[in-house]
Amino acid sequence: MAGEVVVGLLASSLVLITDAGHMLTDAAAIALALVAARLAARPAKGNLTYGLRRVEILSAQTNGLTLWALTVWFAYQGITRLFDPPEVEGWPVLITALAGVGVNLAATWLISRANRTSLNVEGAFQHILNDLFAFIATAIAGLVILVWGWTRADAVAALVVAALMAKGGWGLIRDSWRIFLEAAPRCIDVAAIDADLHAVGSVTEIHDLHVWEVTSGFPALSAHVLVEPGTDCHDRREEISALLNERYGIDHTTLQIDHATEPQIFTPNELTDPESRRP
Amino acid sequence: MQERKDAMFSYQFPDGDRRLAFSRQSSFRQWDPPLPSPSPSPSPSPSPMLRSHSFKPYLARSDSTVGMPLLEKSGQKDATWVALMLAAVRGVANGSRPMKRLALMISLNVAYSMIELLLGLFTGRVGLVSDAFHLTFGCGILTFSLFAMGISRKKPDETYTYGYKRLEVLAAFTNALFLLFLSFSLAVEALHAFMQDESEHKHYLIVSAVTNLLVNLLGVWFFRSYARVNIVYWKPEDMNYHSVCLHVLADSIRSAGLILASWFLTLGVENAEVLCLGIVSVAVFMLVLPLFKATGSILLQIAPSNIHPSAFNKCSRQIASLEEVLEVSQARFWELVPGYSIGSISVQVKKGVHEDRILQHVNGLYNDLGIQDLTVQIDYK
Numbered sequence: 151m152a153g154e155v156v157v158g159l160l161a162s163s164l165v166l167i168t169d170a171g172h173m174l175t176d177a178a179a180i181a182l183a184l185v186a187a188r189l190a191a192r193p194a195k196g197n198l199t200y201g202l203r204r205v206e207i208l209s210a211q212t213n214g215l216t217l218w219a220l221t222v223w224f225a226y227q228g229i230t231r232l233f234d235p236p237e238v239e240g241w242p243v244l245i246t247a248l249a250g251v252g253v254n255l256a257a258t259w260l261i262s263r264a265n266r267t268s269l270n271v272e273g274a275f276q277h278i279l280n281d282l283f284a285f286i287a288t289a290i291a292g293l294v295i296l297v298w299g300w301t302r303a304d305a306v307a308a309l310v311v312a313a314l315m316a317k318g319g320w321g322l323i324r325d326s327w328r329i330f331l332e333a334a335p336r337c338i339d340v341a342a343i344d345a346d347l348h349a350v351g352s353v354t355e356i357h358d359l360h361v362w363e364v365t366s367g368f369p370a371l372s373a374h375v376l377v378e379p380g381t382d383c384h385d386r387r388e389e390i391s392a393l394l395n396e397r398y399g400i401d402h403t404t405l406q407i408d409h410a411t412e413p414q415i416f417t418p419n420e421l422t423d424p425e426s427r428r429p
Numbered sequence: 430m431q432e433r434k435d436a437m438f439s440y441q442f443p444d445g446d447r448r449l450a451f452s453r454q455s456s457f458r459q460w461d462p463p464l465p466s467p468s469p470s471p472s473p474s475p476s477p478m479l480r481s482h483s484f485k486p487y488l489a490r491s492d493s494t495v496g497m498p499l500l501e502k503s504g505q506k507d508a509t510w511v512a513l514m515l516a517a518v519r520g521v522a523n524g525s526r527p528m529k530r531l532a533l534m535i536s537l538n539v540a541y542s543m544i545e546l547l548l549g550l551f552t553g554r555v556g557l558v559s560d561a562f563h564l565t566f567g568c569g570i571l572t573f574s575l576f577a578m579g580i581s582r583k584k585p586d587e588t589y590t591y592g593y594k595r596l597e598v599l600a601a602f603t604n605a606l607f608l609l610f611l612s613f614s615l616a617v618e619a620l621h622a623f624m625q626d627e628s629e630h631k632h633y634l635i636v637s638a639v640t641n642l643l644v645n646l647l648g649v650w651f652f653r654s655y656a657r658v659n660i661v662y663w664k665p666e667d668m669n670y671h672s673v674c675l676h677v678l679a680d681s682i683r684s685a686g687l688i689l690a691s692w693f694l695t696l697g698v699e700n701a702e703v704l705c706l707g708i709v710s711v712a713v714f715m716l717v718l719p720l721f722k723a724t725g726s727i728l729l730q731i732a733p734s735n736i737h738p739s740a741f742n743k744c745s746r747q748i749a750s751l752e753e754v755l756e757v758s759q760a761r762f763w764e765l766v767p768g769y770s771i772g773s774i775s776v777q778v779k780k781g782v783h784e785d786r787i788l789q790h791v792n793g794l795y796n797d798l799g800i801q802d803l804t805v806q807i808d809y810k
Binding site for chain 2: 169197198201202203205208209215219222224327330331332333340341358360363372374381384387404405406407409
């Protein structure tokens with residue numbers, strides 16, 4: 151990477167500098183992801199009742215925001231260079247880019263085999279993937295400069311790289327913000343859960359059904375279930391939690407099972423005005 | 430009639446029915462159209478009675494800030510851009526006073542940065558253009574805060590079962606992140622000025638800095654009740670307003686620093702730029718750190734900060750000391766937003782125990798601590 155900065159400066163190629171800066175942030179991103187994974191593995195303690203699992207999401211968000219910040223900066227630089235292209239040498243750009251493609255292909259392949267359901271790992275993967283795209287774009291730019299001598303290809307490649315980074319960053323930010331907003335995971339249909347729970351025998355009502363994720367791949371559910379009087383709460387609870395586990399893959403559930411009182415109908419008037427309540 | 434009266438009161442709690450007192454909204458799906466209008470005739474058929482959901486439970490906490498019981502189809506999927514913009518304008522016009530003030534501030538900032546951008550492009554002064562970009566970026570973050578203020582009143586729906594109040598905390602966190610980034614970049618700028626050792630007199634930047642300062646001071650005035658570093662957050666809006674106030678405060682400090690730096694330079698003070706930028710950078714950092722920590726701890730699902738961790742242990746032990754209780758496990762607590770804490774706990778009891786009493790007891794204990802929303806799972810061994 152240091153070699154890239156030197157060569158980039160020498161070749162006065164924006165694209166190579168783009169990539170070098172990008173690789174530095176990539177290394178930082180991977181380091182951050184590793185640190186977050188280590189922290190998240192720590193057990194729960196004191197007032198961290200869920201442990202530090204959410205730190206992974208924080209790191210994924212940081213990766214996304216960094217990608218965006220880089221996008222802005224490189225887009226700005228690309229545009230200025232588009233209007234005023236400096237002299238760029240084709241060969242150094244091409245050679246370094248091809249070397250970069252080789253390195254990044256290996257890295258991408260390695261990470262793609264890791265557990266990508268974790269948003270944290272996905273963040274690091276997005277960085278490396280974008281890096282690979284960037285190097286490919288650089289190689290093409292170098293080729294264009296060599297063959298046709300069009301020096302603006304440098305700036306165009308930088309802009310393409312910026313666009314790719316924007317897209318990668320957006321995916322990370324959107325997913326991590328979903329989790330921060332305690333949204334139900336995309337793969338889980340809460341309406342279907344509601345219907346299924348109502349369909350369980352002797353369940354009269356479901357209050358406060360909440361489905362959310364502690365961290366990616368770790369959904370949690372809490373609900374207050376009313377069952378008919380005389381039912382065995384324990385059996386119902388086991389049935390429901392087995393259902394949730396098998397059908398929806400949620401094993402972190404907290405179910406408060408209660409006996410409903412004899413059903414009573416109050417019309418809205420009767421609720422507020424005790425005089426009008428039926429005897 | 431008589432058997433209905435018996436049925437109504439067949440099952441009584443010793444201290445009154447506190448279950449519904451803690452009960453929150455019904456499952457979001459259950460809001461079918463209400464029962465037909467009341468008539469004095471005798472009871473309807475039994476089957477609708479089981480689904481007694483079509484009215485608000487008598488003691489429901491329907492005025493809680495979270496958990497409004499109605500499901501609303503959230504917006505049309507195919508709203509055009511114009512319709513969205515109109516909806517946004519209408520939202521702000523009907524919004525609270527802080528929303529309107531923030532909208533005013535953002536429009537002032539945007540107008541100003543547009544002018545600055547155009548001036549910079551026409552006169553070819555890079556400093557103005559980059560300042561305009563920075564201002565626009567800050568405006569974007571403030572717009573996100575405004576958006577959060579508007580959306581947070583939406584009722585919970587299928588995907589966001591806890592509603593949208595968290596967005597205010599997220600907006601505050603984003604503001605805090607931006608301010609940290611600002612502080613960092615000012616430090617880099619100071620370092621840059623130190624290494625380069627050139628003091629550039631950018632006169633046109635002074636005019637821009639003064640205008641910026643005035644606009645931001647207006648913003649500080651609007652949100653003056655939040656112009657402190659350490660604030661106790663009672664509700665989610667507190668965090669959002671605090672973050673906006675710190676944002677404009679930090680911007681005004683930065684502008685003031687720039688003005689001061691150029692004045693010192695005219696006085697002939699060496700390294701004035703480095704000094705001022707450094708002080709501003711440190712000031713902004715110290716300003717934003719408590720907010721950053723508070724919003725971060727909510728996003729990280731850390732237990733409510735207003736409750737001491739030992740209190741949780743104490744409650745846990747109190748429950749475990751009940752003779753029917755074998756074990757207390759999986760006690761988890763977190764804050765949805767400042768002022769609304771949620772918990773879940775699993776209690777193992779001996780067989781044949783009156784679990785409603787335990788339920789009530791546990792709910793009461795934690796409610797006293799301040800956990801409004803507790804789900805208790807009772808297991809038999």
